[in-house]
Every structure is written in structure tokens, then in C-alpha cells.
Amino acid sequence: MTLVLPAVVGVLFASGTYLLLQRTLTRIVIGVSLLSHGANVLLLLSGLGAGEPPIVEGHTTPVRAYTDPLPQALVLTAIVISFGMTAFLLSMAYRSWRLTHSDEVRNDLEDRYLHARGGGPA
């Protein structure tokens, strides 16, 4: 099995996590979608045998030369779901920008409250 795809999963997860920890909403949205791409590739990998056809024609084809079709069906569902979620997140980020004219995530309410009481940096 090739190491390229597992490495891709790793890079997607790492960069997604990094972006998720940023303060701007657009980066968070991109981070979330990178993370879900990583998870989808991982799910696809669970079928093994990349590059082979998922549907076996007739009974002559040797059993080893086909890919498990189930993860492909699963990943299709997962892709649709993550697409919908990303669209929703984007629309929320847009709404947030319309309301506040800033793309930054604001401090936690409690933190702001503590700051207002003079309790240190918020």
C-alpha cells in the first residue's frame, strides 16, 4: 500500500488543526473543511486497494483485484454532509461579518466580564 495517501491525511489533519486554532472565522471555516477532507480520505483508505475498480464484472476477475465499494459509498455520504456543513458555516461567518464588520472571534463572555471587573488581561 502506498504511503502517499496516509501522508495526505496527516497533512490535511495537521493544517486543518492549525487553521482551526486561528482567530479569524474564514480560517476556521477553511480549517474545518480541511479536517473533514482528511477524515474523508481516511475513510476511503479503509477500503484499501486504491486504483482498482469497485465493481467486479463477471466471475473471471481474480478476487484480489477489486476495491471494497462500501467505503466509497460511505465517503460519498460523508462528503455530501461535510459540503452542507461548510456551506452553513460560511453563511454563518458571512452573517457574523455583516453584523459586526469583523472577522475575528470575540473573546468569551466570561473573559470580557472579568476584564470589565479589572481581573487582568482578557
Place this chain on the structure above:
Amino acid sequence: MSVLVPLPVAVSLLGAAVSLALHGRVRLQRALGLAVCIVATGTAVALLTIVQREGVVATQAGGWPAPFGITLVVDGFAAIMVTISTLMLLGCLVYAFGQLDAERERLYFHPVYLVLQAGVCLSFLTGDLFNLFVAFEVMLIASYVLLVLGGSQEQVGSGMTYVVINLLASTLFVSGVGLVYAATGSVNMADLVGRLAELPPNLRGGLGLLFLVVFGVKAALFPLFFWLPDSYPAAPTAVAAVFAGLLTKVGVYAVMRTQTLLFPGDGGPSTLILGVAGATMFVGVLGAIAQSDIKRILSFHIISQIGYMIMGLGLYTLAGLAAGIFYIVHHIVVKTALFLVAGLVERAEGTDALGRLGGFARRAPLVGALFMLPALSLAGLPPLSGFVAKLALVREGLALDRVVIVGVGLLVSLFTLFSMTKVWQRVFWGMGPSPEAVPPGARHGQATAPIAGGSRVRPPATMLGATAALVALSLVIAATAGPLYTITERAAADMLDTTDYLRAVLGG
């Protein structure tokens, strides 16, 4: 028989589609929503009685036999959860009729609410790991929309946290499903029981831990609970009540289901899970004590209470699991009722910050009583339902010599009582707030003039009726604790001994 299994889901989805077509005709949508909720509740009750009589019922979607198709299963635990959830959804829908403003209700509230019901029911009924993921997503996308419906700044701000943390958990969930499939070659839960047991113990333990984290986020377990108190209070009350009562409990259900069926451990009490339970209880209640408005206090109590349910799982005996399930049932009813009461107060006074309230029992004695009963039940005072649930947990904890977790549980009950008396004292007692008693950090900073006089408050009949019905239901739970406990005990027996479950799904 097995035709009934997918019915709560199918009816809700179909209802959602029709309701979408009826956009703009709020009256028709209301009637439709009510009818769908009633049908779902009726089906759930029928399923519960069938399961009591005949044991586990399974149905295969499209007639594909078990490991290949999608399986829907009802065992005792699932039947109890579907019944209590559909009941709560029905109650909150009636409450929402009185509470939602016309604008919000016109904005697709009804279709989304029905989709939420479909997602919740499917999460309980599914017997397939990937289908569980889909069910969670259906439920969550509906909850995202309900949370931010109206799109105010506060809602979008706190909704963002909720959406992102849940998406992260979902991503982990997909990865977990992928890893399980790579390791075993199946996603059917019943099929997985045997296949996971054959894996090396460290691999199985790792997978089990991954799923504990995934569902721990959804269930708001320590240390993954931080998103909850920020997001729930922003929603309109009827929605917040559903979230508070149901959504985290779907997570708890998934934790209990996967940890008993798929990753059963070595059969004894699990110190890890008991530790998580204790920390969840304790940190949750400390958070609640520090808060100063009702919905936030109640949100922190959700976290604290989830610790008790997980304690039942951690004990991992028949009585422990039965007590945990009983606790879930009690908690769903009581917590939903408390949120609904908070909504009544908020509607009448325009705020739920403790510093701006006071003397509410004088002006609405009935609302005061409706708060008092579930609040005391939450703290676990006899003879209310919380007492029965906690007694069962404490007894089993002592029987197993788990003294530390029992001690923590009892201490947390005391703190809960303290926190509830604080709410009672500030909101319901006294003459009313003095105008200058407005703390700088109060939420809902809008200028709402404190209401001065002793005028009586009359909430709409639907809101009051729904709240009263839920409080009455919690009393019924306390009164019928004996028979109810028998049902939860049977459900727990099915969870510990999975032969019935496997036979129903896989046949033979």
C-alpha cells in the same frame, strides 16, 4: 411489528417535507407538527410495550440481511429513550406555539423542528455505526439552524462555537468509523461485537477511547463540556429546552451504547469512566454556582447531571446501568421543565439575569410552584424523581465500595440544592428588584425597566400548560418509580447480555 421501528423517523421526515411546502401558513404547519409529534409519540409508546413483551425488535432497511444493509434495532434502552424524547419534543412544540415570535415561526421553524425529531429518533434506533453518524448529522444540522434562527449577533456568536466544536467531533467520528472499518471490515454494530472482540486489546482500547471522546464532546463530558454553557442560553427557550433535555442525552446514549455493546471492557467498574463522571459532576456544579443568570445556571447543571448518568455506566453492573438509565429519564423531564420555567420568567420580565429579578412568586405563584418541584427534584430531595434516581446510584456505588464517587455525588447534590435555592431566593422571593441592583456583567444588557408593581403575570395557556404537563410527568415518574425501574432494569440487562440483541439483528 418491525414495521413500526422506522416509523418515528419516517413520519418526522415526511412531516418536515410537507411542512416545508406549507411555508407561510403557520396554522397548518402547527397542526401538522402537532400531529406528527403525536404519531411519533404513539409509535414510541407502542414500541416500548412491544419490546417489553417480545424483547428486541430489528428491521433491515430494504430487506438487505444484517451485516450488509442498514439495520434499525429497538431494545429496551432505545425504546425508553425514543418514548421520553418524543414526549419532550411534543411538550416543547406546544410551548413554542406560545413563545416564538411570529417572525421566527415563519422562518422555517416547524420543518427544522421535525427534522430534529427525525435525527434524534434515528440516533436511538439505528444499529449501524455509519448510520449513527448520519443520524447525528441530521440532528445537528437541524440544531444549528434552530440555534441561530433569527440571526441576532449573540446567536451567531455563540452558535459558531457550537457548530465548530460539533463539526470537529463529527470529523473525529468519521475517522473513527473509517478506522473501525479498516480494522474489522464492518460497520454494523451487532456484527462488530464479534469482530471487535477478536482485535488486539490495545487497538480495541484505542478505538473505544476515540469513540468515548467523540460522544464525550456531544454529551458534554469533562473536559469537553466548555461549549455548552455558551451556546444553549442564546437559543429561544423552547429550543434551548429541547437542546438541554435531549441533545446531550443523545450523546450520553451513544456513549453508553458503544461502551457496553462495542467496547465492553473487562466487565467490572471502570475507574476511568467513574473519574470522568466525578469530574463532570463537580466542575459542572461549581460552574453553576458561579453564574448569575438562570439559563446559564441551568446549562451548567446539565453538565453536572450528566456526570451521574455516566456514573451509572462506570459502575457497569445491572443495578448501576439501570440507575443510569432511570437518571436519564428523570433528568430529561426535569431539565426540560426547568428551562421552560426559565422561559416563562424571561418572557414576563424581559431578562433572566438574577440581579434584575425578584418577587416573581408573588406575582405568579403557579410558576413559582412549577419551578420549585423540578428544582428540588434536580437536587435529589425526597420524594421526587431525582431522589429515587440518586438513591439507586448511591446504593449501587456503596455496594461496589466505590466510596469516592458516591461522596462526590452526594456533595454535588448539596451544591445543586444550594444553587437552586439561590435561584429561588433571587427570582421568586422578595419584593422585586431595586433599580440600582443591576450588576455590570449582566447578560441581556438591553434596557429593560424592572417591573415595579405587584401586577399578576399571566403567561399564555400553551406555555403554562406544557410546563405544567412536564412537571406533572416528573411527579408521575417519582410515583411510578417501582414499575419504571423494572423497565430500566430490563433494558440494562439487555445491555449487559447482548445475545438477544445479536439474535434479533443477525438472526439465528
